[in-house]
Amino acid sequence: MNRFAELLDRLAYEPARNNKLRLITDYLRATPDPERGWALAALTGALSFRHAKPALIRTLIAERTDPVLFALSYDYVGDLSETVALMWPAPARRVPSPASGGGLGRGPATAPPPDELRSSTSPASGRGEEAKAPTLTDVVETLSSLGKAELPAQLARWLDGLDETGRWALLKLVTGGLRIGVSARLAKTAAAALGEHTAQDVELVWPGLAPPYLELFAWLEGRAERPVTTDPSPFRPAMLSHAIEESDFSTLDPAEFTAEWKWDGIRVQAVSGRDEDGTRVSRLYSRTGEDISKSFPDLADALQHDGALDGELLIVRDGRVQTFNVLQQRLNRKAVTAKLIAEFPVHLRAYDLLHDGEQDLRELGFAERREKLAAFISKLNDPRIDLSPLVPFDTWDALTAARADPASAGAGEDAAAVEGVMLKRRDAPYVPGRPKGLWWKWKRDPLIVDAVLMYAQRGHGKRSSYYSDYTFGVWKSGPDGDQLTPVGKAYFGFTDEELLKIDRFVRHNTVERFGPVREVVHEPDQGLVFEVAFEGLQRSTRHKSGLAMRFPRISRLRFDKPPRDADRIETLERMLDRIEAGRATTVAPAIESPKAVVS
């Protein structure tokens, strides 16, 4: 458990994906079965047991520490699990490392150091038995069968045996507060790297496997055959698109493509089939292969088709597709209640068919699959599942017009849930990953304002020596005349070269420092203007300006423009009015959904 805790600890500080991969692979290579299998389960979110309540942790620590010291410590650290992990009075039993001759300060014995007198804090869990560091396997296996009444004493014994990092990870794990910052996909990719395999290979066998994945590791390390998938409704790795650029159109022939609306929902794969006993097994997967059936039982449990559909999960009320904003309200709720389901009914708008019963269609061209899909959907005759309509066009100009005004180009009342168009080559097979030239997404033109840089903060990882996170504002009239009011933050959109320029500007124009943040000069004729592009706008009580941007980014540096010529808050308010009147672009919440970042 200590070793696994160290991995989690390291992952928490490491921002780069490739480095995370290396760390996980290194751990999986160095750790024996079944420990590494349980670790992989923890990383992929496949572990489940009843969680301990924070109140239990508080009781345990209150029995062992002075309340004033605990309060001062909690106040300083700011996180319950971490505070408890650090101040847990473990028996003074640290293993001396050979090099140091003892971590507690046993130097050459010229004079006795006081640590001889260090209070060997009474073994917290009592019972006189020597506390041993539990393995992750111990923890998982014990928790699966442990009665509620036995949990406090067991937890205390484990805490006695672990070091600070181990205690932190254990407490996060048992309280369900472990945020590793690693997707299941990333963990599987790391496992695949144990052998000459890809994440797709692992993904294909994954649904038939269960922790601690002995047969998976045996196969990855070349000691056994590939595990056989017996899962009747496995995930198939998704095909993704590239963002299209203006310059791409000249190289593309419109006759070779079909277009559909790009719906602003959640990409899902709906798979259903029967197992050996004839029982139906249905699942909804996210596009990375996470099983999200539990969040959408109204759709998942209703699936009755034999096959695998690819499509968009949307909220549909009275036949009208709702915006992502509405879907977000359902996603924000933890408990899926009957009321929530009735209020936010989910719907699948299908755009591809990967499997029709036993038949794998992925090698067929898109046009052919689409025909089969249309037939499949009409035969299914399920009000919750329909076909994503095509957008007819014969020239790029015609498609441009449709994209600019989806409402009159067929989307009608659903236009507010359209975030652009998708282009798919008629002859494209379904290729997992992001193949070049087959699928394109063409998002709607973003909203744009000119705003003034106000604060800059250092970035993370590779960018930690650069001021790369920016808060910008627009003009607003106040009692003392016009003042800049912050309206958003952005940390991408610029090139590396532009980053250097901004970083230099920040360092030379700092007016005040607050820790890692610098206030940058922003006067009417002194300061830096950014052209900021964003995807949507909504009212927000959390922001001083009353507005929140969705997905803002720096689209251009305007060193040529004096700050006084930047936009005013009224400009944003007009945009918002238009959006709310339902005529202009997307209405979506100001969250940076992972979807927004990677799609």
Place this chain on the structure above:
Amino acid sequence: MRPDQLLAPTPSGLCCKPGGFYIDPVRAVDRALITHGHSDHARPGHGSVLATQETLDMMRLRYGENFAGSTQAIRYGETVTLDGVTATFRPAGHVLGSAQIAVESGGLRIVASGDYKDAYDPTCAPFELVKCDVFITEATFGLPVFRHGDAAHEVAKLLHSVSVFPERAHLVGAYSLGKAQRVIALIRQAGYDKPIYLHGAMEKITYYYESRGIPLGPFLPVRGAAKTDLAGSIALCPPSALNDVWARRFPDPVTAFASGWMRVRARARQGGIQLPLVVSDHADWDGLTATIAATGASEVWVTHGQEDALVHWCQMRQLKARPLAIVGYGDEDEGATPADEATE
């Protein structure tokens, strides 16, 4: 004699009126006894300075030949008598040459421990316990969440990371006096024998440690090294350089920081650290409390750091305790994270 007649806090620092001297004064005084070479304790401009040879040498390195009117070196275990008051220097285990000063008069003994630690450190003499009536302690890590563990284990973490990422540079932020040399010594003890790269600001002091019989090399200067040479290397620099433009010369560096503050995640995250190494030159909570108890002191004065918790702990043990609230300590060594010191 009452304790505060022998030693008392003043705006210039701890003053021994009957003996006519100050300990670690923060302003220039006639006669100063200095515990160790960190700049918040060892300041220039005093009339005379009494300290260990190493502390005097470090002051000379930092401030130049004329850092004091006169100097006198004293060995561990040696006693001087100043106007009837005796002062004895004992190892504090903090950095090379660091000392506690036991001040004694009329049967009353007060120990001013300066900065100290009771953990193993191959670069300095180990802390020596001195029984006393009043113990003056620091409280840099005076909260029960600060438990520093085994520094060798932290260095093992660093070396493991070097083996997982052989093409990246490992940039270790460490305070130039003491911490850096201790980390290097532990790296050497762990069997790493390749040259270690040094930031220019820590060359002089590191070579000084070597001249005192503490082998640490081989070294190479970061200055002038090619990016390709720095791949796979371990380099040490002052914490402020970690986020400085200086750090851009390293290929995809893993930024590590060796400090007791790294025990708390928010502190590590704040500094943009990827590999926090919990290595401290100050006693942790267990070290502070064990030491206080072992001195047998019935009264405890706390100079600087997180004094609230430590004073509370003393009071729970029926020990008289009070913070001295001397302004000016903790400006160097572990007093800061590499938050915002970048210069160009």
